[in-house]
Amino acid sequence: MRRCINGRNARRFLSSSCASARGWWDHVRPVPKDPIVSVNEAFLADPFPHKINLGIGNYRGDDGKPFTPQCVRDAETKIQRCKLEESNSSAVRSKFVQECVRLAYGNDSYVAREGLFAGVPTLSGTGACRLFAEFQRHFYPESQMYLPDPTWSNHHNIWRQAEIPVKTFHYYHPDTRGLDFAALLNDVKNAPDCSFFLLHPCAHNPTGVDPNEEQWREISYQFKVKNHFPFFDMAYQGFSSGDLDKDAIALRIFLEDGHLIGCAQSFAKNMGLSEHKVGCLSVLCQSIKQVAALKSQLQLMSHAMYSSIPFHGISLVTMILSNPDIEALWRKEINVMAKRIQTMRTTLRHSLEKLDSSFNWEHITAQVGMFCFSGLTLDQVKQLEKLFHIYMTPDGRISMAGVTTGNVDYLANAIHQVTRIDEEVLRSCYI
Structure with a gap:
């Protein structure tokens, strides 16, 4: 006859036989840290007083400190006076998406005028990309996403997490340190019809290499021939040319x-609102019926992923974009920010050339936007960190926002020193 175990004894029996719950997470392995995070951690741990962080992706002033544009301060004041409240949330969010579409496609674009777009606020640009990847997986489960080589590293993570296979297309030419346009077009032509492509409309991250207007027109034509779908990730509008409309020329050509x-x-980046995580995803449609369908699907998916994004950031951006005076101020400020970066590019190049380097540094000023793909090798990047306390990502990407009038000469000399070693090796081959 089996002995009866009451509830208390049963719990005691289970507790003693399973001293701890084991096995649930034994198979989980850590992933490598994001390169930018690793660079920032190494920089913060370095006690050297004149260290330089060239891994940052946010704008800095010439003092090297984070910069909040005056337009944001003015919008903050205006919001407080207007006493915008969460009760207005739905109307403000709708207005926010409308203003984002207007900014992307222009004041007079028919999509903005006729409302032929489905859009939702997102958790910055990353959230917009992730939401679109989810949308792509749901409605085109057999599709792939073509990413430029190289691209922002997180693009690969985003589409992989959405279980969308990723392929790459040629973009950057390491020898010229410019656009590999012929190879890019060849990949567009050879991709299966109706493929999804991710494009950077301006200030390409990490290379700083953008197609010119004529090249964008040719790319758009080839997309039309192949019926490819263009998905633009516009994280740096304004930083390429200093003009918000010029930086949106790619989208307007495709439109x-x-x-x-x-x-x-x-x-x-362009409003200095990194901590507010304000972004937008919009998809153009052919009819109001399509708009209603896509918007409902995007709202459903976004609600499952993050519900909604903080109201304050949305209200700030909406105020800036919808108030003519504040928007005009923002346009002036983004031009000033872009000009500072352009000036640092010119100064860095000239400083290197004055040091009689045999390397060609023209690409520093030929590239545009926040980043410069320096062409430095991994070994040279490591030497810059070890010998000169200068930090950048392993691929040699320089965040030009970290270059200032106070450190540009030191940076140029350091780059000259680590590249001169290669010059001497090269010369020895011919002696």
């Missing part, structure tokens, strides 16, 4: 050619 377009926008 003019009749493409349906997906667009991720972020205001973390």
Whole structure:
């Protein structure tokens, strides 16, 4: 006859036989740290007083400190006076998406005028990309995403996490340190019809290499021939030329050619709102019926992923974009920020050339936007960190926002020193 175990004894028996719950997470392995995070951690741990952080992705002033544009301060004041409240949330969010579309495609664009877009606020540009990847997986489960080589490293993570296979297309030419346009077009032509492509409309991250207007027109034409879908990740609008409209020329060319377009926008960089995580995803449609369908699907997916994004950041961006005076101020300020970066590019190049380097540094000023793909090797990057306390990502990407009038000569000399070693080796081959 089996002995009966009462509830208390049963719990005691289970507790003693399973001293601890084991096995649930034994198979989970850590992943490598993001290179930018690793660079920042190494920089913060370095006690050297004149260290330089060239891994940062946010704008800095010439004093090297984070910069909050005056337009943001003015919008903050205006919001407090207007007493915007969460009760207005739905109307403000709708207005926010409308203003984002207007900024991307222009004041007079038919998509903005006729409302032929489905859009939702997102957790910055990353959230916009991730939401579109989810949308792509749901409605085109057999599709792939073509990413430029190279691209922002997180793009690969985003589409992989959405279980969308990733392929790459040629973009950067390491020998010229410019655009590999012929190879890019060849990849576009050879991709299966109706493929998804991610494009950087301006200030390409990490290379700083953008197609010119004529090249964008040719790319758009080839997309039309192949019926590819263009998805633009616009994280740095304004930083390429200093003009918000010029930096959106790629989207407007594709719109003019009749493409349906997906667009991720972020205001973390060009408004200095990194901590507010304000972004937008918009997808162009052919009819109001399509708009209703896509918007409902995007809202459903976003609600499952993050519900909604903080109201304050949305209200700031909406105020800036919808108030003519504040928007005009923002346009002036983004031009000043872009000009500072352009000036640092010119100064760095000239400083290197004055040191009689045999290397060609023209690409520093030929590239645009926040980043410079320096062409430095991994070994040279490590030497800069070890010998000169200068930190950048392993691929040699320089965040030009970290270059200032106070450190540019030191940076140029350090780069000259680590590249001169290669010059001497090269000369020895011919002696």
